[in-house]
Amino acid sequence: MRIAVVAPSCPLKREAAQRVEAIVAERGDCELAIHPQCFLTDGHFAGPDEARLAALRDAMADASVEAIWFARGGYGSNRIAEAALAQIPDEARRKTYMGYSDAGFLHAGLHKAGVEVAWGPMPQDVLRSGGEAAINRALDWLVRRDPAALEPGLEAPAMAFNLTVLSNLLGTPLEPDFARVDLIIEEVSEQLYRIDRTMFHVTASANVRRVARLRLGRVSDVLANDPEFGRDETAIVEEWCARSGIPFGGRADIGHDAQNRVVPFGSQSR
């Protein structure tokens, strides 16, 4: 299997690329095509919008590639998502797309367009402690659909999003249909009052209220709240689920860490 790596958000570190290529060489069951765009920089981004869009469209149209792996998150895929999803070539529909965090903007729009996407570890994760296992988990699923890579509690159809990304795609052309979905959210580097505010926003959505249940992945690197917020992330999410009539399904095994599991969107991939 040949896998293209592109960076629609922030640049990939050279060291991460080298370590992931070494893992792939050792596995011997796949081949990486790391697009040179991954190493561009333009302020916050992995190159200007035009370069990130062109690299993504190149990979989408490339018949030699079976999967597209987003190099890392950060911020920026929303800036090119609508253009990337206009006139999706047939070749692009035959591929699987994997990533998480900021890549959720693309996941949402691709899934809405009927293309196979999955939440899962990304190449830059190799730099985390335990990151090699994360890379192998992602590749085990991409290459041979290994069920051991999956979030263990999935009840398809499922979706997974970073909470803030989800909040920011509601009402945009990227918003998918959440009816009957096992929706998993997670968060990183936010204050609890912001998580409370974002839960207010997300659970007010009539579309989100149609989920089968909402589960909470890990909430890591919580920023200090002054004064103490007064309740934890589970209590916050449970309260907004109760207020909005959404069944709360408990915790889920995803997050911004090396333990992050794979969540294929929709029902096609169990």
Added chain:
Amino acid sequence: MRIAVVAPSCPLKREAAQRVEAIVAERGDCELAIHPQCFLTDGHFAGPDEARLAALRDAMADASVEAIWFARGGYGSNRIAEAALAQIPDEARRKTYMGYSDAGFLHAGLHKAGVEVAWGPMPQDVLRSGGEAAINRALDWLVRRDPAALEPGLEAPAMAFNLTVLSNLLGTPLEPDFARVDLIIEEVSEQLYRIDRTMFHVTASANVRRVARLRLGRVSDVLANDPEFGRDETAIVEEWCARSGIPFGGRADIGHDAQNRVVPFGSQSR
């Protein structure tokens, strides 16, 4: 004029209350009724939801009060807004409501319900450098509709919101009609990449795209972006306006500071 002060978000400092009461005593043209709820604390909030809601509803129903002044922002008014706006008593419809920042959740819902609201300085602002002038500006407008207190470029009907608050009320029952509105936004304590992301979200709204124009107040205490984002807040807002077909109307004279001006919502208050 008798003005009730309540705190639907975070607690008011005693020192701020005392200093505002001294200003009011010196003016002699109005009277403050600072609700004891303003000094409650419950984690992040000025008392539990029930206490904040009860104080707001007390003030709304109080026939002796002509205006309700929100004590300060922070976070939390969204948690009680829908309940406060259910079955608005006739007395509540005869009053003017003033505040800014987190109070925008209430402003949106009150304005949508046909009640007079205005963006403007709040009691806690007296603690800012130059805060006495801000308090007098707010009172000049509340008590005698002094046009010198107004944001100088208003083309009614107008509205003003903190950008993040605006983003978080879209799609909720609080969302007002933005058609033909002179919409002013401002921001505080955010990173530029977040402002870019929030502008993506806000300008994707079909409702927001119906504004007459969008103007940008001050963006203060911008948090460090690593690496440098690559463009400033004006360029960010101009770009998303251009992308979404919203006329950009330039900068506006509001913000999280003592220079903050008054923006009456709608067309009734020029």
